[in-house]
Amino acid sequence: MFKRSMCIAMIAVLLAAFAPVSSFAAVKSSSSELMVADFNTGDKPSNIGGDFGSWNKDPADFTQGCTEAFDSANRHGDAGFAMKLEYSVDSKNPAYNGFWMALPNIDVSGYDNLAFWVKGDAKSGYTTVFKVELKNAGKQIGRYYATNVTDQWQEVVIPLSEFKGLTDTSNLTEFVIVFEDRIASNKKGIIYIDDVRFTKNK
Secondary structure, eight states, X not given: OHHHHHHHHHHHHHXXXXXXXXXXXXXXXXXXXXXXXXXXTSXXXXXXXXXXXXXXXXXXXXXXXXXXXXXXTTOSSSSXXXXXXXXXXXXXXXXXXXXXXXXXXXXXXXXOEEEEEEEEOXXXXXXXXXXXXXXXXXXXXXXXXXXXXXXXXXXXXXEGGGSBTOOOOSSEEEEEEEEETTTOSSSXXXXXXXXXXXXXXX
């Protein structure tokens, strides 16, 4: 009788442990949007617990580089912050740099697009084109060029199928923005990004 009671108790504990996981999975898969980073806290990490920051090809070359900062004056929406990216690829040496964000092996195979809001800084100038990359745990790197950036907020929606070189979206590890000397329409400037997320088609 004691063994039977113990067995029933153990089953009850196991059911209780697995119930929240199943519920979370159902909610996650039915969500039309996965917010990766809205930057609204003005601090790290991202909405999904990932670190982020700027990166530079050659930190010893002070004529090129990128810095990141939270910006409340140029945010998208009524509250919070946007991410301000001040870059320079104006160097006599090969130059590229940008912004990275960790995606902790997230599965976005149930989503259709990567989406974010972007605008350039009218006063400082900006490039109208930059590269977007997605990386996965299998070392695949998908690339896409965002174009036609203006000094007004606009939404960029990129079908995941357009990331050339990326065939598996079930274990993404990183989101990257790249400013390149060979394609930048302005070698120095400021770009703002906000509300980075994965979306489903309606």
